[in-house]
Amino acid sequence: MALPPAQQTSENEPKPARSLGPLRMIFREAAKYPVQYSVAMVALLVTATVTSLALPSALRLIIDRGFGGDGDVGRWFRYLLVLVGILGLGTAVRFYFISWLGERVVADVRTRVYDNLLRLSPSFFEENSPKEISSRMVADTAIIEQVVGTTLSVALRNAIMAIFGIGYLFWLAPQLAMWLVMGLPLVMIPLVIFGRRLKGISRDSQDRVADVGGITTEVLSAMKIVQGFNQEIRESGRFQAAVERTFATAKVRIMIRAVMTALLITLIFGGLVLLLWRGAVLVTTGEISGGTIGAFIFAGVIVAGSAGALTEVMGDLLRGAGAASRLGELMAEQPCITAPARPQALPEPPRGSLAFAGVTFSYPTRPEDRAIEDFTLTIEPGETVAIVGPSGAGKSTVFQLAERFYDPQSGTIKLDGVPLTQADPAAIRRRMALVPQEGILFAASARDNLRYGAWDASEEAIWEAARAANAETFLRSLPDGLDTFLGEGGARLSGGQRQRVAIARALLRDAPILLLDEATSALDAESERLVQDALERLMANRTTLVIAHRLATVRAADRIVVMEGGRIVEIGDHAGLSADGGLYARLATLQFETTADAPAAR
Numbered sequence: 001m002a003l004p005p006a007q008q009t010s011e012n013e014p015k016p017a018r019s020l021g022p023l024r025m026i027f028r029e030a031a032k033y034p035v036q037y038s039v040a041m042v043a044l045l046v047t048a049t050v051t052s053l054a055l056p057s058a059l060r061l062i063i064d065r066g067f068g069g070d071g072d073v074g075r076w077f078r079y080l081l082v083l084v085g086i087l088g089l090g091t092a093v094r095f096y097f098i099s100w101l102g103e104r105v106v107a108d109v110r111t112r113v114y115d116n117l118l119r120l121s122p123s124f125f126e127e128n129s130p131k132e133i134s135s136r137m138v139a140d141t142a143i144i145e146q147v148v149g150t151t152l153s154v155a156l157r158n159a160i161m162a163i164f165g166i167g168y169l170f171w172l173a174p175q176l177a178m179w180l181v182m183g184l185p186l187v188m189i190p191l192v193i194f195g196r197r198l199k200g201i202s203r204d205s206q207d208r209v210a211d212v213g214g215i216t217t218e219v220l221s222a223m224k225i226v227q228g229f230n231q232e233i234r235e236s237g238r239f240q241a242a243v244e245r246t247f248a249t250a251k252v253r254i255m256i257r258a259v260m261t262a263l264l265i266t267l268i269f270g271g272l273v274l275l276l277w278r279g280a281v282l283v284t285t286g287e288i289s290g291g292t293i294g295a296f297i298f299a300g301v302i303v304a305g306s307a308g309a310l311t312e313v314m315g316d317l318l319r320g321a322g323a324a325s326r327l328g329e330l331m332a333e334q335p336c337i338t339a340p341a342r343p344q345a346l347p348e349p350p351r352g353s354l355a356f357a358g359v360t361f362s363y364p365t366r367p368e369d370r371a372i373e374d375f376t377l378t379i380e381p382g383e384t385v386a387i388v389g390p391s392g393a394g395k396s397t398v399f400q401l402a403e404r405f406y407d408p409q410s411g412t413i414k415l416d417g418v419p420l421t422q423a424d425p426a427a428i429r430r431r432m433a434l435v436p437q438e439g440i441l442f443a444a445s446a447r448d449n450l451r452y453g454a455w456d457a458s459e460e461a462i463w464e465a466a467r468a469a470n471a472e473t474f475l476r477s478l479p480d481g482l483d484t485f486l487g488e489g490g491a492r493l494s495g496g497q498r499q500r501v502a503i504a505r506a507l508l509r510d511a512p513i514l515l516l517d518e519a520t521s522a523l524d525a526e527s528e529r530l531v532q533d534a535l536e537r538l539m540a541n542r543t544t545l546v547i548a549h550r551l552a553t554v555r556a557a558d559r560i561v562v563m564e565g566g567r568i569v570e571i572g573d574h575a576g577l578s579a580d581g582g583l584y585a586r587l588a589t590l591q592f593e594t595t596a597d598a599p600a601a602r
């Protein structure tokens, strides 16, 4: 399935989701660590309760009892100090465990996404570029980290504080609380609107400043051209215009800020004054105490602050939900090639026969083009079959189908008599060794590259394979022997050496069927001879299907299969096919003779 296209907004930020639903995934992941999760939640609850309920209550007691009642002010202040202690400790515990959960969830999600990616069939990576997927793994998980570690905690804390706070306010003085709750949106809505506008303008402002920087760098680094062409006055004008644009944007920004500040002060303090006024009237009529008013204002400020914080983090939460849903998709993606519920076992010992019968196949991304059409070919155990054909004839596709990276639309492929679709793909691939055109190596040690398909190979076996692949001499001369790091993609080796490492790897794998895609890149005669020699040893006693580019290979093959447009057009041996004067004869003249096949000349 194709994932939605790269979800990037103009600011190059991952796109937010429409609802917070996908964040459930984060809670599910975090709940796998019940101890940390519970401690974090308890700490969250305790700190929120202390801030929104206990502190204002303490204040009320200090005013009503301490000042007005029993005169034992100290007692209430001691109580307040204990609360402060609990708040400090609770906050630290909350911070530690919530951040811990954030990092843990991200580590788990990364691993799970990666493990799932490793299961997926190649068609998934054709529809979704690896670059896009890896950027998701990095960017989206970073957002989740931020969301779990910070945003979600802020949101939960403030939601709890707002709810508790409002409850407390209603308990303290229901009348005043009604006023507050009705007045709150009147204060918040204009502030949120102005806040958004300010954010947009600030971004414009930064862009304009960047323009000024851009002009400066450009002109200063081309000073000789500017002066040589007498463009100082024009450049000064251009610069001034850019500076003026910066100023103009800044003017709008400061204007909005000024209005916003005026609004902020008037609305918030005006509202407070009105509340106090109303409260004072209630105090004079004896309906509520002075301490209640104090506690009310304190808790009211906390509720307002929480509501403000919630509106601020909402955007981040939605972005987090977007990231969670995209990562969820990557985790849930199912491979299209799977083992049947009861896979049929391949016969033991392996025989190494491979049979294609009436196989027709189109790649999922190009369903209208047939890459392989009515392909029928039986390769007997121990036989070497060379496939030749012009570019795009479908040669590599035959390999892809043999390894069951795709299933054909019609026809069957059997390995040792078992249809590939009935067997476990892992068991099929265990019986094959692929030597790709360019020996693909990993940024790892020579040893790990050699034993890539056979991790438990002994030191002796590794050297034996290296010897057979004509790789021993250069491997021995590496600075740290087999432990030498080969660099990104094996960049520290030559092309011919990389090919020989790939051959040794296939030897170690010791699979009954060899899929060999001969390199087209020309090597020097000596290197060529070493590679060819290694290949011959690799092919001995194995069923070999080889995409051939060298005359030596086609000559040595038991049969040559000539492909064109996905079909087999000729089958035979070199002498017969050359004499027939068909496609093979033309290809042979073009390809094999002109490349002056060095090994053939031996």
Ligand SMILES: Nc1ncnc2c1ncn2[C@@H]1O[C@H](COP(=O)(O)OP(=O)(O)OP(=O)(O)O)[C@@H](O)[C@H]1O
Pocket (backbone or CB within 6 Å): 126, 363, 364, 365, 366, 371, 389, 390, 391, 392, 393, 394, 395, 396, 397, 398
């Ligand atoms: N992953 C893919 N998705 C879509 N189409 C593909 C894919 N791989 C190959 N094709 C198409 O399938 C056809 C057969 O390609 P294939 O790679 O098998 O040819 P080839 O004979 O190996 O060519 P070459 O010698 O150039 O490697 C071509 O038309 C090619 O464009």
